[in-house]
Amino acid sequence: MLLTIDDLTVNYGYISALRGISIDIKENEVVTLIGGNGAGKSTTLMSISRLVDKEKGIIKFNGKDISNMKPADIVALGIAHVPEGRNxxxxxxxxxxxxxxxxxxxxxxxxxxxxxxxxxxxxxxxxxxxxxxxxxxxxxxxxxxxxxxxxxxxxPKLIMLDEPSLGLAPIIIEEIFELIVKLKKTGTKTILLIEQNAMMALGIADRGYVLQNGEIVLTGKGLELLKNEDVKKAYLGE
Structure with a gap:
Protein backbone atom coordinates (compact mmCIF):
# COMPACT_ATOMS: atom_id res chain seq x y z
CA MET A 1 0.00 0.00 0.00
CA LEU A 2 1.16 3.52 -0.74
CA LEU A 3 -0.86 5.08 2.10
CA THR A 4 -2.29 3.34 5.14
CA ILE A 5 -4.39 5.02 7.81
CA ASP A 6 -5.11 2.89 10.87
CA ASP A 7 -7.57 3.80 13.64
CA LEU A 8 -7.21 7.55 13.12
CA THR A 9 -9.01 9.68 15.70
CA VAL A 10 -9.07 13.49 15.67
CA ASN A 11 -10.84 15.77 18.13
CA TYR A 12 -11.49 19.49 17.96
CA GLY A 13 -11.83 20.24 21.65
CA TYR A 14 -14.81 18.22 22.81
CA ILE A 15 -15.98 17.55 19.26
CA SER A 16 -14.97 14.26 17.68
CA ALA A 17 -14.08 14.91 14.02
CA LEU A 18 -12.74 11.45 13.15
CA ARG A 19 -13.57 8.30 15.07
CA GLY A 20 -11.05 5.57 14.43
CA ILE A 21 -11.09 5.52 10.63
CA SER A 22 -8.91 3.17 8.57
CA ILE A 23 -8.12 3.73 4.89
CA ASP A 24 -5.79 1.98 2.43
CA ILE A 25 -4.68 3.47 -0.89
CA LYS A 26 -2.70 1.54 -3.48
CA GLU A 27 -0.19 3.11 -5.81
CA ASN A 28 -1.73 4.74 -8.92
CA GLU A 29 -5.29 4.56 -7.58
CA VAL A 30 -7.86 7.32 -7.58
CA VAL A 31 -9.66 7.10 -4.24
CA THR A 32 -12.47 9.44 -3.27
CA LEU A 33 -13.95 10.37 0.09
CA ILE A 34 -17.60 11.39 0.00
CA GLY A 35 -19.94 12.53 2.73
CA GLY A 36 -21.93 15.49 3.95
CA ASN A 37 -20.57 18.70 5.45
CA GLY A 38 -18.79 18.01 8.72
CA ALA A 39 -18.33 14.32 7.96
CA GLY A 40 -14.56 14.55 8.45
CA LYS A 41 -13.31 14.53 4.86
CA SER A 42 -11.09 17.63 5.01
CA THR A 43 -9.90 16.65 8.49
CA THR A 44 -8.67 13.37 7.03
CA LEU A 45 -6.52 15.18 4.46
CA MET A 46 -5.25 17.68 7.00
CA SER A 47 -4.32 14.81 9.34
CA ILE A 48 -2.25 13.19 6.60
CA SER A 49 -0.51 16.53 5.97
CA ARG A 50 -0.09 17.06 9.73
CA LEU A 51 -2.01 20.32 9.61
CA VAL A 52 -4.13 19.05 12.50
CA ASP A 53 -3.06 16.90 15.44
CA LYS A 54 -4.45 13.43 15.92
CA GLU A 55 -5.67 11.94 19.17
CA LYS A 56 -4.52 8.46 18.15
CA GLY A 57 -3.84 6.33 15.11
CA ILE A 58 -1.03 5.62 12.67
CA ILE A 59 -0.49 7.01 9.17
CA LYS A 60 2.07 5.26 6.96
CA PHE A 61 3.31 6.37 3.55
CA ASN A 62 5.35 3.90 1.52
CA GLY A 63 5.73 1.88 4.71
CA LYS A 64 7.12 4.84 6.68
CA ASP A 65 5.30 6.13 9.74
CA ILE A 66 4.57 9.82 9.05
CA SER A 67 2.15 10.29 11.94
CA ASN A 68 4.38 12.77 13.76
CA MET A 69 6.44 14.27 10.94
CA LYS A 70 6.53 17.98 10.14
CA PRO A 71 4.28 19.15 7.27
CA ALA A 72 7.21 20.28 5.10
CA ASP A 73 8.93 16.91 5.52
CA ILE A 74 5.74 15.15 4.47
CA VAL A 75 5.63 17.20 1.27
CA ALA A 76 9.28 16.44 0.60
CA LEU A 77 8.53 12.75 1.11
CA GLY A 78 6.04 12.80 -1.78
CA ILE A 79 2.62 14.00 -0.59
CA ALA A 80 1.04 17.19 -1.98
CA HIS A 81 -2.12 18.71 -0.53
CA VAL A 82 -4.27 21.08 -2.60
CA PRO A 83 -6.66 22.52 0.00
CA GLU A 84 -10.19 23.76 -0.46
CA GLY A 85 -10.18 27.45 -1.40
CA ARG A 86 -7.04 27.25 -3.60
CA ASN A 87 -4.89 29.49 -1.35
CA PRO A 156 4.48 14.02 -5.46
CA LYS A 157 3.63 10.33 -5.50
CA LEU A 158 0.30 11.17 -3.84
CA ILE A 159 -1.71 14.33 -4.52
CA MET A 160 -4.69 15.13 -2.32
CA LEU A 161 -7.38 17.34 -3.81
CA ASP A 162 -9.96 18.97 -1.54
CA GLU A 163 -13.10 20.09 -3.42
CA PRO A 164 -11.36 21.03 -6.70
CA SER A 165 -14.66 21.81 -8.46
CA LEU A 166 -16.06 24.11 -5.76
CA GLY A 167 -17.56 27.27 -7.23
CA LEU A 168 -16.53 26.50 -10.81
CA ALA A 169 -18.57 26.50 -14.02
CA PRO A 170 -19.58 23.05 -15.37
CA ILE A 171 -17.25 23.28 -18.37
CA ILE A 172 -14.28 24.02 -16.07
CA ILE A 173 -15.28 21.17 -13.76
CA GLU A 174 -15.10 18.81 -16.73
CA GLU A 175 -11.57 20.08 -17.49
CA ILE A 176 -10.50 19.46 -13.89
CA PHE A 177 -11.83 15.91 -13.94
CA GLU A 178 -10.23 15.23 -17.32
CA LEU A 179 -6.96 16.34 -15.78
CA ILE A 180 -7.37 13.93 -12.84
CA VAL A 181 -7.93 11.05 -15.26
CA LYS A 182 -4.92 12.20 -17.29
CA LEU A 183 -2.73 12.26 -14.18
CA LYS A 184 -3.76 8.73 -13.33
CA LYS A 185 -2.93 7.53 -16.84
CA THR A 186 0.66 8.73 -16.44
CA GLY A 187 1.15 5.83 -14.03
CA THR A 188 3.12 8.05 -11.65
CA LYS A 189 0.43 9.70 -9.55
CA THR A 190 -1.94 8.44 -6.88
CA ILE A 191 -4.89 10.68 -6.12
CA LEU A 192 -6.99 11.11 -2.98
CA LEU A 193 -10.02 13.18 -3.89
CA ILE A 194 -12.66 15.00 -1.87
CA GLU A 195 -15.42 16.24 -4.11
CA GLN A 196 -18.90 17.72 -3.61
CA ASN A 197 -19.95 16.26 -6.96
CA ALA A 198 -20.15 12.68 -5.70
CA MET A 199 -21.41 11.33 -9.02
CA MET A 200 -18.41 12.64 -10.97
CA ALA A 201 -15.98 11.61 -8.24
CA LEU A 202 -17.27 8.04 -8.02
CA GLY A 203 -17.38 7.88 -11.82
CA ILE A 204 -13.59 8.25 -12.10
CA ALA A 205 -12.54 6.67 -8.78
CA ASP A 206 -11.18 3.16 -8.46
CA ARG A 207 -12.57 3.03 -4.93
CA GLY A 208 -14.50 5.22 -2.56
CA TYR A 209 -15.08 5.65 1.16
CA VAL A 210 -18.28 7.12 2.57
CA LEU A 211 -17.76 9.18 5.72
CA GLN A 212 -20.56 10.04 8.11
CA ASN A 213 -20.09 11.83 11.43
CA GLY A 214 -16.39 11.03 11.46
CA GLU A 215 -16.80 7.33 10.71
CA ILE A 216 -16.48 5.24 7.57
CA VAL A 217 -19.89 3.71 6.99
CA LEU A 218 -19.35 2.25 3.52
CA THR A 219 -16.52 1.43 1.14
CA GLY A 220 -16.30 -0.16 -2.28
CA LYS A 221 -15.39 0.29 -5.91
CA GLY A 222 -16.39 3.66 -7.36
CA LEU A 223 -18.91 2.28 -9.83
CA GLU A 224 -20.40 -0.05 -7.20
CA LEU A 225 -21.00 2.88 -4.85
CA LEU A 226 -22.61 4.79 -7.72
CA LYS A 227 -25.22 2.04 -7.92
CA ASN A 228 -25.70 1.72 -4.15
CA GLU A 229 -29.23 2.78 -3.19
CA ASP A 230 -28.18 4.39 0.10
CA VAL A 231 -25.47 6.40 -1.64
CA LYS A 232 -27.92 7.46 -4.34
CA LYS A 233 -30.42 8.76 -1.80
CA ALA A 234 -27.91 10.50 0.45
CA TYR A 235 -25.38 11.95 -1.98
CA LEU A 236 -26.58 11.70 -5.57
CA GLY A 237 -29.99 13.31 -5.18
CA GLU A 238 -31.86 10.22 -6.38
Whole structure:
Protein backbone atom coordinates (compact mmCIF):
# COMPACT_ATOMS: atom_id res chain seq x y z
CA MET A 1 0.00 0.00 0.00
CA LEU A 2 1.16 3.52 -0.74
CA LEU A 3 -0.86 5.08 2.10
CA THR A 4 -2.29 3.34 5.14
CA ILE A 5 -4.39 5.02 7.81
CA ASP A 6 -5.11 2.89 10.87
CA ASP A 7 -7.57 3.80 13.64
CA LEU A 8 -7.21 7.55 13.12
CA THR A 9 -9.01 9.68 15.70
CA VAL A 10 -9.07 13.49 15.67
CA ASN A 11 -10.84 15.77 18.13
CA TYR A 12 -11.49 19.49 17.96
CA GLY A 13 -11.83 20.24 21.65
CA TYR A 14 -14.81 18.22 22.81
CA ILE A 15 -15.98 17.55 19.26
CA SER A 16 -14.97 14.26 17.68
CA ALA A 17 -14.08 14.91 14.02
CA LEU A 18 -12.74 11.45 13.15
CA ARG A 19 -13.57 8.30 15.07
CA GLY A 20 -11.05 5.57 14.43
CA ILE A 21 -11.09 5.52 10.63
CA SER A 22 -8.91 3.17 8.57
CA ILE A 23 -8.12 3.73 4.89
CA ASP A 24 -5.79 1.98 2.43
CA ILE A 25 -4.68 3.47 -0.89
CA LYS A 26 -2.70 1.54 -3.48
CA GLU A 27 -0.19 3.11 -5.81
CA ASN A 28 -1.73 4.74 -8.92
CA GLU A 29 -5.29 4.56 -7.58
CA VAL A 30 -7.86 7.32 -7.58
CA VAL A 31 -9.66 7.10 -4.24
CA THR A 32 -12.47 9.44 -3.27
CA LEU A 33 -13.95 10.37 0.09
CA ILE A 34 -17.60 11.39 0.00
CA GLY A 35 -19.94 12.53 2.73
CA GLY A 36 -21.93 15.49 3.95
CA ASN A 37 -20.57 18.70 5.45
CA GLY A 38 -18.79 18.01 8.72
CA ALA A 39 -18.33 14.32 7.96
CA GLY A 40 -14.56 14.55 8.45
CA LYS A 41 -13.31 14.53 4.86
CA SER A 42 -11.09 17.63 5.01
CA THR A 43 -9.90 16.65 8.49
CA THR A 44 -8.67 13.37 7.03
CA LEU A 45 -6.52 15.18 4.46
CA MET A 46 -5.25 17.68 7.00
CA SER A 47 -4.32 14.81 9.34
CA ILE A 48 -2.25 13.19 6.60
CA SER A 49 -0.51 16.53 5.97
CA ARG A 50 -0.09 17.06 9.73
CA LEU A 51 -2.01 20.32 9.61
CA VAL A 52 -4.13 19.05 12.50
CA ASP A 53 -3.06 16.90 15.44
CA LYS A 54 -4.45 13.43 15.92
CA GLU A 55 -5.67 11.94 19.17
CA LYS A 56 -4.52 8.46 18.15
CA GLY A 57 -3.84 6.33 15.11
CA ILE A 58 -1.03 5.62 12.67
CA ILE A 59 -0.49 7.01 9.17
CA LYS A 60 2.07 5.26 6.96
CA PHE A 61 3.31 6.37 3.55
CA ASN A 62 5.35 3.90 1.52
CA GLY A 63 5.73 1.88 4.71
CA LYS A 64 7.12 4.84 6.68
CA ASP A 65 5.30 6.13 9.74
CA ILE A 66 4.57 9.82 9.05
CA SER A 67 2.15 10.29 11.94
CA ASN A 68 4.38 12.77 13.76
CA MET A 69 6.44 14.27 10.94
CA LYS A 70 6.53 17.98 10.14
CA PRO A 71 4.28 19.15 7.27
CA ALA A 72 7.21 20.28 5.10
CA ASP A 73 8.93 16.91 5.52
CA ILE A 74 5.74 15.15 4.47
CA VAL A 75 5.63 17.20 1.27
CA ALA A 76 9.28 16.44 0.60
CA LEU A 77 8.53 12.75 1.11
CA GLY A 78 6.04 12.80 -1.78
CA ILE A 79 2.62 14.00 -0.59
CA ALA A 80 1.04 17.19 -1.98
CA HIS A 81 -2.12 18.71 -0.53
CA VAL A 82 -4.27 21.08 -2.60
CA PRO A 83 -6.66 22.52 0.00
CA GLU A 84 -10.19 23.76 -0.46
CA GLY A 85 -10.18 27.45 -1.40
CA ARG A 86 -7.04 27.25 -3.60
CA ASN A 87 -4.89 29.49 -1.35
CA UNK A 88 -2.71 30.77 -4.16
CA UNK A 89 -0.49 33.83 -3.67
CA UNK A 90 -2.56 36.55 -5.40
CA UNK A 91 0.23 39.10 -5.79
CA UNK A 92 2.80 36.65 -7.12
CA UNK A 93 2.89 35.76 -10.81
CA UNK A 94 1.69 32.39 -12.04
CA UNK A 95 5.27 31.23 -12.46
CA UNK A 96 6.28 32.48 -9.02
CA UNK A 97 3.32 30.58 -7.54
CA UNK A 98 4.50 27.43 -9.28
CA UNK A 99 8.05 27.87 -8.04
CA UNK A 100 6.70 28.12 -4.47
CA UNK A 101 5.46 24.57 -4.89
CA UNK A 102 9.01 23.29 -5.23
CA UNK A 103 10.52 25.17 -2.27
CA UNK A 104 10.50 22.11 0.00
CA UNK A 105 12.46 20.09 -2.57
CA UNK A 106 16.06 20.72 -1.58
CA UNK A 107 19.00 20.85 -3.98
CA UNK A 108 16.94 20.93 -7.16
CA UNK A 109 19.05 21.84 -10.15
CA UNK A 110 17.95 24.68 -12.40
CA UNK A 111 17.56 22.14 -15.17
CA UNK A 112 15.20 20.01 -13.09
CA UNK A 113 13.23 23.07 -12.00
CA UNK A 114 12.78 24.14 -15.61
CA UNK A 115 11.76 20.60 -16.55
CA UNK A 116 9.05 20.62 -13.90
CA UNK A 117 7.81 24.03 -15.01
CA UNK A 118 7.61 22.90 -18.61
CA UNK A 119 5.78 19.73 -17.55
CA UNK A 120 3.16 21.88 -15.81
CA UNK A 121 2.82 24.19 -18.79
CA UNK A 122 2.16 21.16 -20.97
CA UNK A 123 -0.55 19.99 -18.57
CA UNK A 124 -1.98 23.51 -18.24
CA UNK A 125 -1.41 25.51 -21.45
CA UNK A 126 -3.51 28.36 -20.04
CA UNK A 127 -1.01 28.83 -17.24
CA UNK A 128 1.83 29.11 -19.71
CA UNK A 129 -0.05 31.87 -21.52
CA UNK A 130 -0.46 33.71 -18.20
CA UNK A 131 2.84 32.83 -16.55
CA UNK A 132 3.79 36.47 -15.95
CA UNK A 133 0.28 37.44 -14.81
CA UNK A 134 -0.54 37.92 -11.10
CA UNK A 135 -2.32 34.89 -9.65
CA UNK A 136 -5.09 37.03 -8.19
CA UNK A 137 -6.12 38.26 -11.65
CA UNK A 138 -6.88 34.76 -12.95
CA UNK A 139 -10.41 33.39 -13.24
CA UNK A 140 -11.65 30.95 -10.60
CA UNK A 141 -11.00 27.98 -12.86
CA UNK A 142 -7.50 29.16 -13.71
CA UNK A 143 -6.74 29.69 -10.02
CA UNK A 144 -7.81 26.12 -9.31
CA UNK A 145 -5.58 24.88 -12.11
CA UNK A 146 -2.74 26.93 -10.62
CA UNK A 147 -3.32 25.44 -7.17
CA UNK A 148 -3.21 21.88 -8.56
CA UNK A 149 -0.19 22.68 -10.72
CA UNK A 150 1.65 24.21 -7.77
CA UNK A 151 1.02 20.99 -5.82
CA UNK A 152 2.44 18.94 -8.68
CA UNK A 153 5.65 21.01 -8.71
CA UNK A 154 6.93 18.97 -5.74
CA UNK A 155 6.63 15.88 -8.00
CA PRO A 156 4.48 14.02 -5.46
CA LYS A 157 3.63 10.33 -5.50
CA LEU A 158 0.30 11.17 -3.84
CA ILE A 159 -1.71 14.33 -4.52
CA MET A 160 -4.69 15.13 -2.32
CA LEU A 161 -7.38 17.34 -3.81
CA ASP A 162 -9.96 18.97 -1.54
CA GLU A 163 -13.10 20.09 -3.42
CA PRO A 164 -11.36 21.03 -6.70
CA SER A 165 -14.66 21.81 -8.46
CA LEU A 166 -16.06 24.11 -5.76
CA GLY A 167 -17.56 27.27 -7.23
CA LEU A 168 -16.53 26.50 -10.81
CA ALA A 169 -18.57 26.50 -14.02
CA PRO A 170 -19.58 23.05 -15.37
CA ILE A 171 -17.25 23.28 -18.37
CA ILE A 172 -14.28 24.02 -16.07
CA ILE A 173 -15.28 21.17 -13.76
CA GLU A 174 -15.10 18.81 -16.73
CA GLU A 175 -11.57 20.08 -17.49
CA ILE A 176 -10.50 19.46 -13.89
CA PHE A 177 -11.83 15.91 -13.94
CA GLU A 178 -10.23 15.23 -17.32
CA LEU A 179 -6.96 16.34 -15.78
CA ILE A 180 -7.37 13.93 -12.84
CA VAL A 181 -7.93 11.05 -15.26
CA LYS A 182 -4.92 12.20 -17.29
CA LEU A 183 -2.73 12.26 -14.18
CA LYS A 184 -3.76 8.73 -13.33
CA LYS A 185 -2.93 7.53 -16.84
CA THR A 186 0.66 8.73 -16.44
CA GLY A 187 1.15 5.83 -14.03
CA THR A 188 3.12 8.05 -11.65
CA LYS A 189 0.43 9.70 -9.55
CA THR A 190 -1.94 8.44 -6.88
CA ILE A 191 -4.89 10.68 -6.12
CA LEU A 192 -6.99 11.11 -2.98
CA LEU A 193 -10.02 13.18 -3.89
CA ILE A 194 -12.66 15.00 -1.87
CA GLU A 195 -15.42 16.24 -4.11
CA GLN A 196 -18.90 17.72 -3.61
CA ASN A 197 -19.95 16.26 -6.96
CA ALA A 198 -20.15 12.68 -5.70
CA MET A 199 -21.41 11.33 -9.02
CA MET A 200 -18.41 12.64 -10.97
CA ALA A 201 -15.98 11.61 -8.24
CA LEU A 202 -17.27 8.04 -8.02
CA GLY A 203 -17.38 7.88 -11.82
CA ILE A 204 -13.59 8.25 -12.10
CA ALA A 205 -12.54 6.67 -8.78
CA ASP A 206 -11.18 3.16 -8.46
CA ARG A 207 -12.57 3.03 -4.93
CA GLY A 208 -14.50 5.22 -2.56
CA TYR A 209 -15.08 5.65 1.16
CA VAL A 210 -18.28 7.12 2.57
CA LEU A 211 -17.76 9.18 5.72
CA GLN A 212 -20.56 10.04 8.11
CA ASN A 213 -20.09 11.83 11.43
CA GLY A 214 -16.39 11.03 11.46
CA GLU A 215 -16.80 7.33 10.71
CA ILE A 216 -16.48 5.24 7.57
CA VAL A 217 -19.89 3.71 6.99
CA LEU A 218 -19.35 2.25 3.52
CA THR A 219 -16.52 1.43 1.14
CA GLY A 220 -16.30 -0.16 -2.28
CA LYS A 221 -15.39 0.29 -5.91
CA GLY A 222 -16.39 3.66 -7.36
CA LEU A 223 -18.91 2.28 -9.83
CA GLU A 224 -20.40 -0.05 -7.20
CA LEU A 225 -21.00 2.88 -4.85
CA LEU A 226 -22.61 4.79 -7.72
CA LYS A 227 -25.22 2.04 -7.92
CA ASN A 228 -25.70 1.72 -4.15
CA GLU A 229 -29.23 2.78 -3.19
CA ASP A 230 -28.18 4.39 0.10
CA VAL A 231 -25.47 6.40 -1.64
CA LYS A 232 -27.92 7.46 -4.34
CA LYS A 233 -30.42 8.76 -1.80
CA ALA A 234 -27.91 10.50 0.45
CA TYR A 235 -25.38 11.95 -1.98
CA LEU A 236 -26.58 11.70 -5.57
CA GLY A 237 -29.99 13.31 -5.18
CA GLU A 238 -31.86 10.22 -6.38
Missing amino acids: IFPKLSVEENLLMGSVVCKNLSKQELNRRLEEQYQLFPKLKERRKQAGGTLSGGEQQMLAISRGLMSD
